[in-house]
Amino acid sequence: MKLTISRNELNDAVQQVSKAVSARTTIPILSGIKIDAHAQGITLTASDTDISIQSFIPLETADKVISTIHRAGSVVLPAKFFVEIIRKLPHEEVNIEVGDRFQTLIQSGAIDIQLMGMDPEEFPVLPVLEEERVFSIPGDILRTMIRQTVFSVTTSESTPILTGVLWSLAEGVLKFVATDRYRLATCKVNAGVDPGLHFSNVVISGKTLNELSKIIPDHNVLVDIVVADSQVLFKVGNVLFFTRMLDGTFPDTTKIIPNQFKTELFLNTKALSEAIDRAYLLSREEKTNIVRLSTTEDGSVEISSSSSELGRVQEMLTVEKLDGEPIRIAFNSKYMLDVLKVVDSENLFIGFNGPMSPIIFKPEHDNSLHLILPYRTTN
């Protein structure tokens, strides 16, 4: 293998695939990035077996030459060093040449780097997926759906299926669900997909979705999604992102979200968020994060918390609308702050069915819905 390539394009591709390199792997070849130089251009691949990322660098774009292949071939280079040195090369052009026993010379300006490469034959081969269930969704919508649900997955390995987000598609509507049994986040979007296409119980690790989010560029692109039997493939520009689905059956959560409420609140998201944040400051000293919300006779809401050692915070909040029965409810303020952080709408509906029943959040304009369980306190 012998090639010349523009540093910027090489660097972009290296940064993208580096997200699939696991920091601590027991399989030496997976600590590397595979480089394939072929007639169409250069393909970089990295994999930690859970996810695999492949980035393709073409020979040229409309306006300039990006890479020249002098001799086709492959090599696997040690990722940690390779990623950083490529980022820190000062010159525009990089030459890479593989010699005997995968000894690789990287040359740029007055800089010569000799790296011990590894045998590309040892690198795992990426799966070829049946492209039967394929649909597209704008990148910014996918990123928002991930952001509004992924924080609710569990971090506990005792229920592995709940470390993932449930994806389902039916009648053109794509829906995400995440829960850790104490809270639940859902988001659905009419993705304009062929209504004949549907799937359910596709569960993708929350960690993987966070990595996927980083691959989706800020400028708007369509993401093509291939849902195969046990793998999902995301195509974002020149990048292919493969992930396994999680094994197991995601619990049915459709019945736990009530449609009717005994108390209905409508209020400003930011004002609520700041008030809860102040009450949280005190409650976290008690480790429980308990904050209380009570309606008052004059139609306001009181947010309060207390700590046996420090004291008490109490704050009146004006609301846009308050209907139904009075309520006094205690909850984990950290969970509520997590919800309020991902809400993009200025105003927010909150529904209650008494102090022992789930609290439901519906942002005014978002496509998300959130649930948190209250604390059952005696006071």
Added chain:
Amino acid sequence: MKLTISRNELNDAVQQVSKAVSARTTIPILSGIKIDAHAQGITLTASDTDISIQSFIPLETADKVISTIHRAGSVVLPAKFFVEIIRKLPHEEVNIEVGDRFQTLIQSGAIDIQLMGMDPEEFPVLPVLEEERVFSIPGDILRTMIRQTVFSVTTSESTPILTGVLWSLAEGVLKFVATDRYRLATCKVNAGVDPGLHFSNVVISGKTLNELSKIIPDHNVLVDIVVADSQVLFKVGNVLFFTRMLDGTFPDTTKIIPNQFKTELFLNTKALSEAIDRAYLLSREEKTNIVRLSTTEDGSVEISSSSSELGRVQEMLTVEKLDGEPIRIAFNSKYMLDVLKVVDSENLFIGFNGPMSPIIFKPEHDNSLHLILPYRTTN
């Protein structure tokens, strides 16, 4: 105690003194911030016994009323919560009232906070220093002198005196020295001080100097410095910063800096820094951080490093000037990067006296001088 105060001024003062609150103290009263309301205004104090910070808030400035004292008095409030809640109060005015058993009510807009205060009589009294040795220095110069030396103190508690920076003043020149036995940093400035004033062996903890740096504002102010018997006091605007000196005798380092060199290099600081950084990437994989510098026959410099597992980096660097004997020397690249990071001059002199002798760095325009010991390698 009962007072009304502008939130912004209170917040600024609270943030300043909070730097002296120790996160883990076994003395409960030191986890608090002391508030004194008196005829002249409000004084906040915090102390971790090593350093104490006091900030004074006047009743008014030229153009506005800042605080009103309704009833003089004192209280100590729990710092961690107090610092954060004051930062997060949304209203411009804050009322603080101390009741029975130091129960304190903080009220701002629709927010009521009840805090368990502590007895101010338990709070340590700050020392009254003999103001005999007093001088002033511009804040930005003091900050630069700290930055250019403090990184060279030792972190090892086995030689406590070397965790500090040595200050001395003689003939109007203020000098700082820091060393961890493997490297040494000095910085001296003609501070325009009365030449009759002098002191030596004043050693101030590096950690304390870092905290002091944060107190010095970006806009230029004069810092008044009082050097007493075992304490030093810094006056920065309305803030008093007290610190103990470290006990012990700082080693004499005046004789280890050579004046003559067998090899003299003059080169661009940034170009050298970037080349060392690339070589460091590989050398850190070997834990030793060894990088080599060699002069070449054509008057350039070669920077190189190697790792038995990964390979080798080698880079030619053009220099402004090279005089004297050829040199090939190995050193800890992390130490050299630390030096190059604090150098503000575009160009830099480096002097060598062979591969076993200290390397000396003199930035073209800075007032600093740095020394690092080479590695004694056989190859």
